[in-house]
Amino acid sequence: xxxxxxxxxxxxxxxxxxxxxxxxxxxxxxxxxxxxxxxxxxxxxxxxxxxxxxxxxxxxxxxxxxxxxxxxxxxxxxxxxxxxxxxxxxxxxxxxxxxxxxxxxxxxxxxxxxxxxxxxxxxxxxxxxxxxxxxxxxxxxxxxxxxxxxxxxxxxxxxxxxxxxxxxxxxxxxxxxxxxxxxxxxxxxxxxxxxxxxxxxxxxxxxxxxxxxxxxxxxxxxxxxxxxxxxxxxxxxxxxxxxxxxxxxxxxxxxxxxxxxxxxxxxxxxxxxxxxxxxxxxxxxxxxxxxxxxxxxxxxxxxxxxxxxxxxxxxxx
Amino acid sequence: xxxxxxxxxxxxxxxxxxxxxxxxxxxxxxxxxxxxxxxxxxxxxxxxxxxxxxxxxxxxxxxxxxxxxxxxxxxxxxxxxxxxxxxxxxxxxxxxxxxxxxxxxxxxxxxxxxxxxxxxxxxxxxxxxxxxxxxxxxxxxxxxxxxxxxxxxxxxxxxxxxxxxxxxxxxxxxxxxxxxxxxxxxxxxxxxxxxxxxxxxxxxxxxxxxxxxxxxxxxxxxxxxxxxxxxxxxxxxxxxxxxxxxxxxxxxxxxxxxxxxxxxxxxxxxxxxxxxxxxxxxxxxxxxxxxxxxxxxxxxxxxxxxxxxxxxxxxxxxxxxxxxxxxxxxxxxxxxxxxxxxxxxxxxx
Numbered sequence: 001x002x003x004x005x006x007x008x009x010x011x012x013x014x015x016x017x018x019x020x021x022x023x024x025x026x027x028x029x030x031x032x033x034x035x036x037x038x039x040x041x042x043x044x045x046x047x048x049x050x051x052x053x054x055x056x057x058x059x060x061x062x063x064x065x066x067x068x069x070x071x072x073x074x075x076x077x078x079x080x081x082x083x084x085x086x087x088x089x090x091x092x093x094x095x096x097x098x099x100x101x102x103x104x105x106x107x108x109x110x111x112x113x114x115x116x117x118x119x120x121x122x123x124x125x126x127x128x129x130x131x132x133x134x135x136x137x138x139x140x141x142x143x144x145x146x147x148x149x150x151x152x153x154x155x156x157x158x159x160x161x162x163x164x165x166x167x168x169x170x171x172x173x174x175x176x177x178x179x180x181x182x183x184x185x186x187x188x189x190x191x192x193x194x195x196x197x198x199x200x201x202x203x204x205x206x207x208x209x210x211x212x213x214x215x216x217x218x219x220x221x222x223x224x225x226x227x228x229x230x231x232x233x234x235x236x237x238x239x240x241x242x243x244x245x246x247x248x249x250x251x252x253x254x255x256x257x258x259x260x261x262x263x264x265x266x267x268x269x270x271x272x273x274x275x276x277x278x279x280x281x282x283x284x285x286x287x288x289x290x291x292x293x294x295x296x297x298x299x300x301x302x303x304x305x306x307x308x309x310x311x312x313x314x315x316x317x
Numbered sequence: 318x319x320x321x322x323x324x325x326x327x328x329x330x331x332x333x334x335x336x337x338x339x340x341x342x343x344x345x346x347x348x349x350x351x352x353x354x355x356x357x358x359x360x361x362x363x364x365x366x367x368x369x370x371x372x373x374x375x376x377x378x379x380x381x382x383x384x385x386x387x388x389x390x391x392x393x394x395x396x397x398x399x400x401x402x403x404x405x406x407x408x409x410x411x412x413x414x415x416x417x418x419x420x421x422x423x424x425x426x427x428x429x430x431x432x433x434x435x436x437x438x439x440x441x442x443x444x445x446x447x448x449x450x451x452x453x454x455x456x457x458x459x460x461x462x463x464x465x466x467x468x469x470x471x472x473x474x475x476x477x478x479x480x481x482x483x484x485x486x487x488x489x490x491x492x493x494x495x496x497x498x499x500x501x502x503x504x505x506x507x508x509x510x511x512x513x514x515x516x517x518x519x520x521x522x523x524x525x526x527x528x529x530x531x532x533x534x535x536x537x538x539x540x541x542x543x544x545x546x547x548x549x550x551x552x553x554x555x556x557x558x559x560x561x562x563x564x565x566x567x568x569x570x571x572x573x574x575x576x577x578x579x580x581x582x583x584x585x586x587x588x589x590x591x592x593x594x595x596x597x598x599x600x601x602x603x604x605x606x607x608x609x610x611x612x613x614x615x616x617x618x619x620x621x622x623x624x625x626x627x628x629x630x631x632x633x634x635x636x637x638x639x640x641x642x643x644x645x646x647x648x649x650x651x652x653x654x655x656x657x658x659x660x661x662x663x664x665x666x
Contacts, residue, residue: 072444117649123596126589127645134638141634240582247448260442292463292579295456302449307439 009266012257016272027283051165053278055226059245060252061178062222064270065215067253070195070262073219075125078132079106080227080242087228088147088237095150099228107220111213153232179267195262248277255305334599335611342614345621352628359503366505367478369620373511374566375587376594376616377609381555383600384535387443391451392563393588399425399567401458404467404577414470422564429560433553458579465578469571477506477572519609527554593644594619
């Protein structure tokens with residue numbers, strides 16, 4: 001079977017997996033040459049890296065639902081932060097449900113704005129992001145809130161089950177749920193159909209408004225879950241905790257071969273994309289790359305991967 | 318209706334949004350000056366002009382990619398890069414200051430051209446491509462200025478952030494008391510800079526074939542291609558000019574603050590506000606309609622809002638919330654046409 005016989009949806013998954021291997025090999029060569037050790041091949045180190053990657057993975061899973069639809073959810077950063085702050089402020093048994101409710105509300109609001117008002121180019125989610133930021137700043141007076149994450153949150157994010165960080169299990173559970181939702185349910189197929197051509201989907205009897213609202217709600221829920229877990233991981237919520245996740249989440253989805261215009265993409269690709277970004281980050285931190293260099297390399301990697309398989313069809317000429 | 322009348326009607330409806338924004342701005346600014354204890358004074362005008370000029374340039378920058386049906390999410394980062402570059406270069410002997418300013422503008426323009434090339438020849442979505450190049454620009458700015466600092470020529474700084482009389486006096490260009498200067502001496506220099514750049518760069522571009530093609534692409538890309546318009550050139554030009562205008566904003570910021578600051582959050586806020594300004598100024602996010610004048614007014618509207626925060630002593634903690642709500646309201650207002658649509662299929666473009 002030659003490369004061209006592989007279905008186009010699967011090709012990016014293979015390319016990304018190849019990149020992951022290349023990063024592992026190059027990173028190990030670097031550490032062997034400079035320090036004589038190979039931390040990137042130690043299971044313990046890898047699991048630790050994947051634990052920090054779990055938050056990104058959950059955000060990316062939700063983001064993928066929206067991107068398959070042909071939209072982008074730019075409200076993720078402050079949805080995460082708001083959910084984390086509300087969860088740790090409520091505390092007790094209701095901490096996690098309260099956090100998730102915040103995400104669900106933000107997602108529904110996004111979905112209604114996009115589906116009913118039809119505000120283009122993800123401006124609406126950008127606006128929701130700044131409103132959420134305003135709400136949180138007004139609520140917390142701009143400081144990190146004093147509330148602590150609850151025991152359950154800490155256990156889910158920082159605890160270990162059978163030697164494996166619990167956060168990885170949460171990520172896997174979310175992954176399975178999203179993958180099944182996208183591939184095996186009517187709702188998932190409707191997302192692909194709407195992402196390919198909303199007009200055609202509408203004429204085929206799909207209630208596209210509901211599909212859009214549903215996908216954004218899922219994205220809000222995932223962002224909220226990631227925010228709640230991140231608060232558990234760092235023991236408390238803080239201002240701007242979600243901001244570093246937006247670009248990597250979009251990057252992971254796009255690197256994984258999901259078409260940015262919607263309608264195409266496999267969850268396996270997103271998963272591999274997250275692993276790629278997490279490993280790239282850990283290699284960069286092993287090389288003690290400063291923030292500036294990271295941003296540059298980051299931007300370049302995204303551009304390169306986009307140029308490999310994110311290109312749109314030739315313009316109508 | 319005769320064709321002439323109809324054309325006039327179409328023209329009026331296209332200009333209605335910017336004119337409405339202009340009227341709103343003038344009203345708000347008038348009331349602001351009446352409420353301000355030192356309202357209607359040159360000092361207030363100069364201060365407001367200085368606070369607005371960077372955002373005005375970013376709004377002009379954002380005006381070009383938007384009619385193409387894409388956003389440039391890297392304008393804030395390009396501005397930050399230019400700001401940091403200027404804080405390195407715009408100092409020393411006069412020749413070096415001039416060359417430094419030129420180099421800063423050139424660097425921004427080159428970065429914009431890079432955006433355009435990536436979008437056109439890489440065939441990438443502008444939004445996602447500029448998100449990535451924006452990260453690169455911020456990274457480069459951080460390499461230049463890991464910590465805020467730097468230096469900008471003090472004379473330049475003084476001359477370009479005050480009124481025309483001070484500009485003339487700083488460099489002994491003419492007799493500051495000359496009769497011909499009196500009537501215009503009060504005009505803040507930042508306003509003149511914006512006017513010169515807008516008249517000197519935007520207008521010629523808008524009237525050129527390339528400029529008209531930008532709008533044609535936004536209205537109907539297939540039609541533009543089939544008419545043989547230079548589509549690729551127009552796209553690259555739009556992003557290149559966006560980089561140039563963003564660099565103008567960064568340079569003005571450096572001249573004002575006499576320093577460079579690679580602030581990621583600030584870059585993000587500026588990008589967001591530039592989009593808000595473009596929308597408020599009546600440029601359609603669906604493409605095809607809009608102009609620099611509207612965006613300038615939009616930027617001034619966004620800024621006037623924060624002037625009000627100051628005189629009404631609104632709790633600073635509430636300001637981000639109000640700004641966000643205004644942005645959301647502005648874009649929702651632009652979407653009201655969906656309520657007039659008779660056939661739902663028209664919505665899916």
